[in-house]
Amino acid sequence: MRTIITTTAAILTLSFATQASAMQALGDSELGNVTGQAFITVDTSSYSDGTYGNFEFSKINLGVDIEIQANADSVKLGTFERSFGSEGTAPLIDVSFASNGDRNWNYQLDENGAVKVNDSDLQLDNLGLGRIDDAFGDNPVVVPFNIHNPYIELAYAVDGSGVRRIAGVRIGAEAAYGDLSADLISLTGTFEGKVIGTADVAYQNACVDTNTGSWFDCLALAIAGGTLMESELNLLNGADGEPIPADSDGQIRAMYIKRASWAGIKNGDYFTTTDPDNGLRGIIELLAVADNCVASGVTTCFPISIYDSIYIGVNDADSSDDNFTDNGARGLFVSLQSEVVPWEDFSGISGATRVWTERGAYLNSAKYMTASGDIKYPLVLDLYEGLSGVQRVNTCVGRSKGC
Numbered sequence: 193m194r195t196i197i198t199t200t201a202a203i204l205t206l207s208f209a210t211q212a213s214a215m216q217a218l219g220d221s222e223l224g225n226v227t228g229q230a231f232i233t234v235d236t237s238s239y240s241d242g243t244y245g246n247f248e249f250s251k252i253n254l255g256v257d258i259e260i261q262a263n264a265d266s267v268k269l270g271t272f273e274r275s276f277g278s279e280g281t282a283p284l285i286d287v288s289f290a291s292n293g294d295r296n297w298n299y300q301l302d303e304n305g306a307v308k309v310n311d312s313d314l315q316l317d318n319l320g321l322g323r324i325d326d327a328f329g330d331n332p333v334v335v336p337f338n339i340h341n342p343y344i345e346l347a348y349a350v351d352g353s354g355v356r357r358i359a360g361v362r363i364g365a366e367a368a369y370g371d372l373s374a375d376l377i378s379l380t381g382t383f384e385g386k387v388i389g390t391a392d393v394a395y396q397n398a399c400v401d402t403n404t405g406s407w408f409d410c411l412a413l414a415i416a417g418g419t420l421m422e423s424e425l426n427l428l429n430g431a432d433g434e435p436i437p438a439d440s441d442g443q444i445r446a447m448y449i450k451r452a453s454w455a456g457i458k459n460g461d462y463f464t465t466t467d468p469d470n471g472l473r474g475i476i477e478l479l480a481v482a483d484n485c486v487a488s489g490v491t492t493c494f495p496i497s498i499y500d501s502i503y504i505g506v507n508d509a510d511s512s513d514d515n516f517t518d519n520g521a522r523g524l525f526v527s528l529q530s531e532v533v534p535w536e537d538f539s540g541i542s543g544a545t546r547v548w549t550e551r552g553a554y555l556n557s558a559k560y561m562t563a564s565g566d567i568k569y570p571l572v573l574d575l576y577e578g579l580s581g582v583q584r585v586n587t588c589v590g591r592s593k594g595c
């Protein structure tokens with residue numbers, strides 16, 4: 193693994209006059225003129241819940257900005273036995289196409305006839321943070337992944353006698369932005385994005401490339417033309433458009449999906465438009481409702497493996513110098529817990545208090561609020577990319593991956 197890390201930190205230097213013969217204490221008035229920022233701080237907090245009990249937290253904050261360009265062969269977290277449907281575990285699915293273009297979803301089965309699932313909560317192969325521009329040229333340039341004020345936090349569950357036990361640990365950052373590349377195999381947690389594009393792209397997908405749109409769908413999309421369409425993207429249960437699979441008895445008890453290998457627009461969500469109301473908004477929202485991975489003939493479920501590189505945060509080269517405020521995605525973290533843990537929510541969204549995580553590994557990449565009050569998504573894809581995938585940026589000199 194090749195890693196280039198640069199860190200910067202503010203170091204407070206105090207200088208004052210002293211007698212040559214002895215040191216003297218600073219008076220209160222002199223101390224009042226001194227300000228500084230600690231490099232490492234520790235926060236403690238507690239939280240109580242009527243169902244899950246009492247928790248205490250110790251959070252170690254590192255007051256640094258990190259620029260990193262790194263590659264790893266594989267990252268796997270939460271490798272233990274799970275079965276399909278148990279605690280919201282998603283199945284592995286094969287997709288085949290009939291001669292008429294209809295899609296068939298088929299569960300992968302093991303030698304015992306049980307539905308296969310991924311073996312880890314989180315698995316990202318050929319992981320790369322940052323990118324290399326001109327990777328095959330004479331002057332390769334490192335474009336790092338940027339992390340602002342990272343932290344490590346421990347969660348303790350407290351029983352009725354006041355005895356504490358470690359319940360979880362998480363690593364996160366106040367803000368981060370840059371290219372994240374990987375062969376996405378398995379994701380668990382919250383993975384929110386937005387797809388934005390024009391009705392022309394939807395028409396091409398539904399009425400030309402796949403021929404899955406009805407004549408009425410195609411007519412409506414053709415009339416809409418360049419009208420902007422957008423919708424949220426989430427992890428899904430296989431390719432059926434549901435966000436969480438049911439347990440073996442048909443009940444949904446999990447808080448979120450686990451070991452997902454598909455993402456898209458969940459059932460019941462729909463495309464809307466931010467264009468000025470030109471009479472088409474109501475038509476688009478009425479027709480473009482996702483149902484079983486199709487909206488107006490447009491495919492709305494995709495294997496996460498088609499997204500080889502994603503840009504975390506806002507990719508805006510023309511922003512001001514305060515890039516973490518302008519570009520950084522807030523609330524990102526990865527955690528491991530042995531039981532339910534209510535981590536504090538740092539997304540900044542009004543009313544958000546806790547991110548509830550269950551046993552295993554968890555990735556939190558959710559929407560957040562900027563300092564100016566705008567709701568942003570850590571992942572934004574244009575509709576074409578959402579439908580066809582995103583190619584990997586180069587993360588090694590002389591090759592795209594596998595340094």
